[in-house]
Amino acid sequence: MKVLVTGSNGFIGKNLIAELEATTEHEILSYDRDTDVSLLDSYCEKADFVFHLAGVNRPETEAEFMMGNFGFTSTLLATLKKHNNSCSVMISSSIQAELSNPYGESKKAGEDLLKAFSNETGADVLIYRFPNVFGKWCRPNYNSAVATFCHNITHDLPIMVNDPEVMLNLVYIDDVVKELTRALDGKENRQGNICEVPTVHTIKLGDIVTLLESFKVSREERSIPNMVDAFTKKLYSTYLSYLPEDQFSYPLKMNVDQRGSFTEIIRTPDRGQVSVNISKPGITKGNHWHHTKNEKFLVVSGTGVIRFRNLNSDKVIEYFVSGDKMEVVDIPVGYTHNIENIGESDMVTVMWVNEAFDPEIPDTYYLEV
Template sequence: MMNVLVTGARGFVGKNLCAALKNIAEGKDRSFPLSPDLRVLEYDLQTDPTLLDGYCKDADFVFHLAGVNRPKEQEAFMEGNFGFTSTLLDLLKKHRNTCPVMLSSSIQAELDNPYGQSKKAGEDLLFRYAEQTGAKVLIYRFPNLFGKWCRPNYNSAVATFCHNIAHDLPIQVNDPSHQMTLVYIDDVVRELIHALCGQETRDGKFCRAEPEHHATLGEIAEQIRAFKQYPQTLGVPDLTKDSLVKKLYSTYLSYLPESCFAYKLKMNKDERGSFTEILRTAASGQFSVNISKPGITKGNHWHNTKNEKFVVVHGRGLIQLRKIGTDENNQPYPVVNYEVCGEEITVVEMIPGYTHNIVNLSDTEELVTFMWANETFDPEKPDTFFEVVE
């Protein structure tokens, strides 16, 4: 059994880290080279302080995340960021416990302000502790961290922007050109668990979490405002792996009020059924749902470049395709038929240069088809030409 002590367990980083460690302990996450035989010892302001002595005796690794960011009095910076660190290390010394200790510091430790000075004092204390005891220490000078569960209107511009914009509250951007260095919370947690496995990322005598993202305050605010419009535009952001926009969008969604979790879509209805767009993307096309009433045929058109994928998810239908034009004998090309149903999910490609349709074969049931197109519909250039399949 490995005992992992997490101070500041109810804070932003602590809450995310503890959740990840518990997933490992419960066997839900096997993506790390770590045995599930671990116990998380959570310590925070609400914890009985008498428990800390036993935790320091039993700990096999310490994540020291507790700290003070915005105290009422400046003196509390040193008390919270240096004083408690001193208490923690004294208890480890008392029990001759030389387990590894990770310290959450800040890039502001390089600055001459009360917060930076207190963080620097904590760093120096930990380095001296390592010299005295031989214990392994890992000090992370974190830049601006962001992600779910970060407290808005406190010390994170991203959290404040996401919360306020999601709740239709104003935001204040004092200097839009201010450059921000950001690290996403999932990347921080992944790095910390790797550190627990002895695989930390070193940067000289300090450690770091990667990747770092860079953007101006104005760019971040503008991007988050765009997220607010997605239920109306049906847009989604750039979902490229490790893109800043992808991570900002996940963060923004975590601040949505419950009343905004769901939104209605416009169903284009007629006597044949309905057609409803779900998503429009800049790089990955358009996603839609088509509902055909019993006996109805839809389509009978072809495209030059646009291609689509049809997936019937309910009902029984017939998808037909025929190549445009005639063969060498001046005869129409044969019709290709695919009978499909919701009980056996099948993808049928709509090939450029082939006119196609979809027929509901049922006399009683609606036919429900999920559709993807490689481009969003442009009424100025529809690339859609009527021609009956047969």
């Protein structure tokens, strides 16, 4: 298909085009305010589907609302009619189309134009009234509080919250793009005369700020949030996309001695922590047991042996491990255990434990295997 996308350089346009180019063979006809206006005529002649995402959100004068949201829609539809093109047209409207304000009225006017176009030509039209949309590539300090907060917090700039109790209805950009690609296949989610993104998150503005600030702290604490909640997962991905380009990395505290090193990578509130252990040749580490802590060891480089002994037995169990054949070894509770580097180079082991280390309750007891 030949797919015309107006507002191609905008937030939703960029994400939609990236998805279509990555996953389909459709020819994308990109049109934005900087595109040669003469191309609109040829695009409207050959388009098989139109995503009309162009619009005005923050103009210098209120008159520009109608000019951008009604005027260009009128031009687009007139050009389609000129070429007798009755392809399906999707329009990006807003929940504010139900309100009496200049922005909402301009969006409603654009909707009405599209309905009239459908009545006249028989074209299938899809009117999407989006709530607040958030995600990567959204412009900060424009019309998205989430984008502004993400940008400011990652750049150590102040934020302003007038009313932390205000409730926001939000849709994530990936959910928007998923719905639009379904619409392209004729599987849109219609609710009467309006189409909707089925997954909407409702959350207090203050709670969003609390989460974003916790994300900032998490990099200092080598932690990641609980991702069970879908909104937290999406917001965390969004937050990371606003990091300054010179701050993608952060240092870790390496605990180094003559035996090698031990470095904690990540800790979580509910899924334990992950660390990397480096052992010098001939070095044995461990010789301890746990009541409740359980671990998984994965040697990714070098050669070693992991030994176990049940506290109630003299029998020693050995597992020989190597980065040449990676396998996970579970460390059960009630077994004293150690790991020895029996190779000639450093042995690197990725270690997971089911709970983050707490010096007040270490649950670690020394005992030779």
